[in-house]
Amino acid sequence: MxxxxxxxxxxxxxxxxVLTSAGLYVGLKSINGRKIPRTALLSxxxxxxxxxxxxxxxxxxxxxxxxxxxxxxxxxxFPALFVALLFQALLFQFGGITVLGVNTFNMAFxxxxxxxxxxxxxxxxxxxxxxxxxxxxxxxGVFLAATFVSAELMSVGSSFTKTAELAFLAHIPVAAVEMVxxxxxxxxxxxxxxxxxx
Amino acid sequence: xxILSVENLRVKLENREVLxxxxxxxxxxxxxxxxxxxxxxxxxxxxxLMGFVPFEGKISFKGNELKSEDDFSVxxxxxxxxxxxxxxxxxxxTVEEELAFAPLVKGLKREQVKEIVERTLKEFEIxxxxxxxxxxxxxxxxxxxxxxxxxxxxPEVILLDEPTTGxxxxxxxxxxxxxxRTGSSLIIVTHDTKLMKRLGWKRLVMENGELRE
Amino acid sequence: xxxxxxxxxxxxxxxxxxLLSRLDPRVKIVLFLVLAWTVALAxxxxxxxxxxxxxxxxxxxxxxxxxxILKLLLFADxxxxxxxxxxxFLGSPYEGVLIFFKSTxxxxxxxxxxTTSSVFDLLHALHHLKVPNKLLQxxxxxxxxxxxxKDQLQLAEKSAKSRGFIPKTSIQTYKTYAYFMGNLLLKSxxxxxxxxxxxxxxxxxxxxxxxxxxxxxKLDVIFALFTIIYWGVAVWRFYL
Numbered sequence: 001m002x003x004x005x006x007x008x009x010x011x012x013x014x015x016x017x018v019l020t021s022a023g024l025y026v027g028l029k030s031i032n033g034r035k036i037p038r039t040a041l042l043s044x045x046x047x048x049x050x051x052x053x054x055x056x057x058x059x060x061x062x063x064x065x066x067x068x069x070x071x072x073x074x075x076x077x078f079p080a081l082f083v084a085l086l087f088q089a090l091l092f093q094f095g096g097i098t099v100l101g102v103n104t105f106n107m108a109f110x111x112x113x114x115x116x117x118x119x120x121x122x123x124x125x126x127x128x129x130x131x132x133x134x135x136x137x138x139x140x141g142v143f144l145a146a147t148f149v150s151a152e153l154m155s156v157g158s159s160f161t162k163t164a165e166l167a168f169l170a171h172i173p174v175a176a177v178e179m180v181x182x183x184x185x186x187x188x189x190x191x192x193x194x195x196x197x198x
Numbered sequence: 199x200x201i202l203s204v205e206n207l208r209v210k211l212e213n214r215e216v217l218x219x220x221x222x223x224x225x226x227x228x229x230x231x232x233x234x235x236x237x238x239x240x241x242x243x244x245x246x247l248m249g250f251v252p253f254e255g256k257i258s259f260k261g262n263e264l265k266s267e268d269d270f271s272v273x274x275x276x277x278x279x280x281x282x283x284x285x286x287x288x289x290x291x292t293v294e295e296e297l298a299f300a301p302l303v304k305g306l307k308r309e310q311v312k313e314i315v316e317r318t319l320k321e322f323e324i325x326x327x328x329x330x331x332x333x334x335x336x337x338x339x340x341x342x343x344x345x346x347x348x349x350x351x352x353p354e355v356i357l358l359d360e361p362t363t364g365x366x367x368x369x370x371x372x373x374x375x376x377x378x379r380t381g382s383s384l385i386i387v388t389h390d391t392k393l394m395k396r397l398g399w400k401r402l403v404m405e406n407g408e409l410r411e
Numbered sequence: 412x413x414x415x416x417x418x419x420x421x422x423x424x425x426x427x428x429x430l431l432s433r434l435d436p437r438v439k440i441v442l443f444l445v446l447a448w449t450v451a452l453a454x455x456x457x458x459x460x461x462x463x464x465x466x467x468x469x470x471x472x473x474x475x476x477x478x479x480i481l482k483l484l485l486f487a488d489x490x491x492x493x494x495x496x497x498x499x500f501l502g503s504p505y506e507g508v509l510i511f512f513k514s515t516x517x518x519x520x521x522x523x524x525x526t527t528s529s530v531f532d533l534l535h536a537l538h539h540l541k542v543p544n545k546l547l548q549x550x551x552x553x554x555x556x557x558x559x560x561k562d563q564l565q566l567a568e569k570s571a572k573s574r575g576f577i578p579k580t581s582i583q584t585y586k587t588y589a590y591f592m593g594n595l596l597l598k599s600x601x602x603x604x605x606x607x608x609x610x611x612x613x614x615x616x617x618x619x620x621x622x623x624x625x626x627x628x629k630l631d632v633i634f635a636l637f638t639i640i641y642w643g644v645a646v647w648r649f650y651l
Binding site: 041096162 | 444493510554
């Protein structure tokens with residue numbers, strides 16, 4: 001879920017940019033050579049995949065995939081999602097430029113956390129551990145992002161309590177779907193013999 | 199009995215008339231070739247039959263006219279389509295999973311799916327490729343798998359877009375034997391004159407968006 | 412796998428439209444940042460309304476694209492709708508209205524100042540504005556292959572559909588989507604290897620030579636002066 005322009009207070013927007021700049025600094029330092037086009041291409045994959053309408057019950061959801069992106073990219077998830085969000089803002093006006101810092105941090109930081117948590121599971125590589133990795137990446141990615149979004153909305157003022165609550169609840173179906181999808185993606189990559197850490 | 203019939207089919211893509219007034223019919227179990235120069239509309243014709251392209255005119259499957267996306271989505275389980283480029287068609291992690299996709303989507307039980315996959319692997323003599331990732335297959339193997347993964351659907355009609363391109367002698371022979379043997383109706387778009395001579399089926403020519411014998 | 416459609420592009424919505432598209436993107440980016448941040452920091456409706464005439468003036472230069480602009484303003488952003496509605500009915504209606512106008516004005520600035528330039532011109536301008544080169548390289552490759560990736564997803568969807576796949580709420584459906592993603596990741600992984608090989612074999616050293624350079628014209632200076640004076644007056648009258 002991307003926060004729109006004009007919602008958050010200035011200090012929140014600026015803090016977002018500061019944190020994202022730090023994340024970008026670490027992320028960009030970690031990639032060189034062949035990892036530059038690789039990060040870009042995977043970023044495009046996450047951009048495109050997040051546009052899929054995945055049916056759930058009578059409605060459909062878009063996926064965040066930040067846990068999965070983090071697990072595969074490590075700190076490079078910062079530049080990868082920054083670029084994807086920049087294009088969402090430019091091409092569709094989803095999110096925006098002043099909130100780009102906040103939105104990138106909301107998505108990418110949980111990705112980095114997911115990276116450290118699931119790394120040993122991916123290394124182990126058994127079916128069970130890959131499924132566990134998929135479930136954990138979804139839970140960490142989605143719920144940490146939801147927590148950030150809700151906390152930021154709360155920071156606007158007391159009138160935002162309901163808005164923040166509803167925003168958090170909207171993430172629950174997304175997490176449920178992503179648990180299944182992430183697990184199958186890890187199994188897929190394993191079966192294909194592609195390194196799980198790219 | 200007519201399984202597929204097309205009347206006055208017209209397709210416009212990007213303001214160009216790709217198909218103009220195509221009439222066509224296919225009997226149950228009938229097998230035909232469609233040939234013709236590049237860009238004549240052969241692939242578009244197959245895609246239109248699958249319901250992937252907006253069209254004017256009438257397409258019927260077993261006497262029922264197909265109009266909406268819903269009509270086509272039901273039909274697609276019964277009519278298979280082998281892409282011109284196997285790389286575009288294959289998306290599962292391994293050969294086995296690729297073959298299992300269609301029966302799983304149909305909602306068949308695990309054991310049934312397993313049995314179908316085994317039978318098809320044997321039929322196309324690709325048992326050794328079972329667990330191989332599809333991207334690691336050779337060009338010819340990809341082609342065989344792209345046909346096999348449609349066959350596991352047990353379709354009544356199969357549309358094939360240049361299925362023999364890039365096959366070695368042995369795989370070519372295997373595929374041709376399958377074409378002869380199968381009970382499904384076939385529409386094969388091809389330039390392979392050897393194939394057409396060998397099988398001797400009806401030959402239709404697509405030229406400038408028109409189909410004639 | 413190079414498809415014939417690889418050259419096709421996804422472009423900015425107002426690329427090449429109206430007078431503002433002829434201005435130097437460097438100037439437009441800087442002015443956009445000044446205006447967007449000023450409106451983002453607004454604390455009351457009056458401060459936002461101070462910039463509405465300027466936003467509408469910009470809009471007038473691309474009035475022929477009114478339908479596109481309205482669509483992007485009203486329907487693109489589900490989150491904004493969600494915030495505004497929850498504020499109107501469950502929170503503070505004033506906040507709801509304030510956020511609606513803040514967002515609308517900022518998005519108008521973004522549409523008219525940023526998206527009237529092509530993506531490539533914007534990237535080029537960011538290069539001149541000292542955005543780190545590595546980040547721009549990623550952005551460039553991302554954009555270059557975005558359409559290819561989208562195309563591949565559509566082909567996989569077509570392949571699944573032609574084998575009877577109908578999306579519904581089921582594990583099988585989620586597994587199929589996961590396979591699409593796995594497939595995209597795999598193809599992109601190999602694609603990126605090829606891109607890299609092609610680059611180093613052409614002596615790529617990590618920066619893109621740019622053929623066309625921006626030149627600050629008279630029109631750019633006039634536009635910048637006008638906007639900055641407007642901004643100064645608005646800030647002086649309504650912010651200080």
